[in-house]
């Protein structure tokens with residue numbers, strides 16, 4: 001189980017669960033829409049930690065954003081504790 | 093058809109980034125039949141549709157809509173429409189015969205909101221399992237939601253007004269309903285039909301060339317509830333649980349496919365006729381127009397687009 005801190009809140013997530021599902025099951029409010037990697041509403045920035053991502057839309061998260069440590073909560077699985085920042089401008 | 097030669101919404105091609113999961117979803121959860129596949133595409137039809145396909149999934153690195161196509165009565169009507177569309181100033185090209193499985197030639201053009209629309213008349217006819225002579229009301233062996241047909245799409249773009257003018261004046265659609273800013277100056281939403289259905293295609297103001305949702309037709313309110321049961325059973329992300337639209341009076345449930353394209357199971361909705369007035373909604377009442385019971389929009393409904 002990894003500790004995921006997101007702004008001033010935190011929740012736990014195992015490496016086989018995605019961050020969005022884990023946050024929702026622990027009543028931590030995070031932005032999301034499709035929960036399927038298509039809309040980009042759940043885009044956040046990782047400040048510290050390792051993770052892996054499943055398939056997602058390159059329009060929802062561009063390669064440049066990805067290089068910039070941005071992720072989609074609904075398609076990301078933790079590989080360590082994570083520190084995450086919600087971004088103001090969430091949707092392109 | 094409103095005397096414009098355009099029979100109905102015929103097909104829609106969606107981009108998906110996870111083709112395998114998407115095929116499984118459209119086949120088993122939505123309950124469409126796979127009718128063909130080629131290198132990059134899989135073709136589907138609903139059980140109650142006669143033509144070869146109404147939905148195409150295109151393997152892509154993103155989600156969204158490649159195009160929506162309307163079926164035209166014959167080649168003469170198609171030629172006339174092609175001329176009018178070019179006169180209007182749309183960029184137009186021809187899709188040659190058999191570019192996609194079972195399809196004849198089509199014309200493809202970009203509308204002011206940036207979406208691609210096609211018109212065609214030739215497509216292979218497959219028929220339906222109950223046949224066309226003394227048919228039973230429905231066939232055995234239906235899977236999932238099993239809608240009757242592809243019903244409509246809601247698209248997002250900036251210039252709803254010019255797009256509406258294009259659909260009404262050039263293509264001969266009728267506007268069944270519109271959403272106006274409170275001062276009446278801006279058109280925020282537009283619902284358009286080429287049949288007697290409340291809408292075949294609709295537009296809402298927002299970023300260009302985006303898909304809001306694809307609607308599939310089910311019979312009635314209970315079928316909408318049952319669709320929601322099937323979705324939850326399959327752990328599909330349901331955005332809006334069953335409710336009623338003020339606009340179209342339809343009954344609805346909204347959910348997302350495995351690539352994040354929004355789908356709708358839509359029932360009922362009124363019939364409209366050429367002499368009916370266009371219904372107006374004012375922007376301050378848009379909540380009730382979209383979700384008649386909740387009377388307010390939810391954030392994802394505006395922002396989750398593909």
Ligand code: FES
Nearest residue numbers: 033034035040074
């Ligand atoms: S919620 Fe749509 S991409 Fe994550």
Ligand SMILES: [Fe+2]
Nearest residue numbers: 246307356358
């Ligand atoms: Fe709809």
